[in-house]
Amino acid sequence: MLSLKYISENRDMVVTRLKVKNFESSELVDGIIELDIKRRKLKNILDNSQATIKKLSREIGTLFQQGKNEEAGQAKEKTTALKEEIKTLSSDLAETEGRIRELLVQLPNIPHNSVPPGKTPEDNIMVREGGAKPELNPDALPHWDLAARYDLIDFELGTKVTGAGFPVYKGKAARMQRALINFFLDQAGTAGYSEIIPPILVNEDSAFGTGQLPDKEGQMYHVTGDNLYLIPTAEVPLTNIFRNEIIPFSELPRKLTAYTPCFRREAGSYGKDVRGLNRLHQFDKVEIVEVQHPDNSYASLEAMTSYVEGLVVKLGLPYRILLLCGGDMSFASAKTYDFEVFSAAQNKWLEVSSVSNFESYQANRMMLRFRDETGNKIHTAHTLNGSALALPRIMAALLENNQSPEGIKIPPVLVPYTGFELINP
């Protein structure tokens, strides 16, 4: 969320900038500022009352010790009215703070200056593309048919065991999946990301910290018995590692990576996009997360983007990088690059990564801060994350693009991990 102070001090700027996200915020922002004035007023009166009663209490204590019980009794009476007042004031204050928070979490993050305006994916700007689209035979098959032909991925079996969107990977596909995970983790390690195996169930505070709650509640699987959520991305546990932490200046940036399965209910997603591996309820992903000094976070965003680009290049996939327009960005992001790879048999671009700078939006929510160079001041850190990469669509594109009459060819960089070069009958 945006900080209260920032909103109060930059009212017009916030409202103007949020219009890039097509978000009309003037009412919300004014409500917040009004409540904040009330909050400060209440806090001020309450502090004074508490200071008075604290002083009185000390005096009463002294009087009792001196055996002046009568005087103490008289002093006690003076506190009665004040106590009532404090009770009312603190509940008013708590209520006001609660309402401020309710409004604050409804405000999306402010987009960076370089974010183009726009409403739909059509308005995204392509910043780079690379890799050659393969020339496939006319009889080339989409990956779900290839999966059936080579007995690689069994969607029906997953439906039997769990339900739609939970595929079963078999044989060489399972091996290839594992190869991709290991390849991605090794690459990330080389690039300076520390490998983590985080919990894949998180509590409410964590889900709130990265912004999944309260807004995207229906998108996560909720284990109601223990009030835990299955992670929709490793971003959640990885970033929350730093929740309520003050990071020493010398330890910035912190760079983490993790492979986890991800779970998404995808409520409301139907139709052609869900075919095969295109959209699943459970999928594997390697994620990279970075906590960075505000001065360097945009350099990190570019570095992360280049890193992800290196991965798709190594895999030999045709790709393009999109700078998302205001309307297509996520609620919490200040700037996002999406990666799409071309899946030739479907003749379709598939999103395989999303790299974002959240600036202080998540950090404010989770009180993630750092100590500055002098060691005296504490500031909110910036957080970033990116997929590196989401596996199913990579798998889909690799299967489709690399099919040939002899079988499906494994990209050379993966062969050391798979132990085979070809998937054939």
Add this chain to the structure above:
RNA sequence: GGAGAAAUGGCAGAGUGGUCGAAUGCGGCGGUCUUGAAAACCGUUGUUCCUUUGCGGGAACCGGGGGUUCGAAUCCCUCUUUCUCCGCCA
């Protein structure tokens, strides 16, 4: 799952109703001494919020929440977590 014990500052660890934001030790930072370092000695050392141009002043926080009291780290309730023992188990 059952029984018991505990949760205090970066860490260790005092404090069981009255100037306690909290002794002491370690660690950290600054200094004296030293050619330099160590040792020794001296000083300093949390976070959030309100207020002030600034100096400063004030409030809250001793696992979370609630309560008793003029006053709570200290008493009560509740939740969470950790440890010990038992049971079960990858």
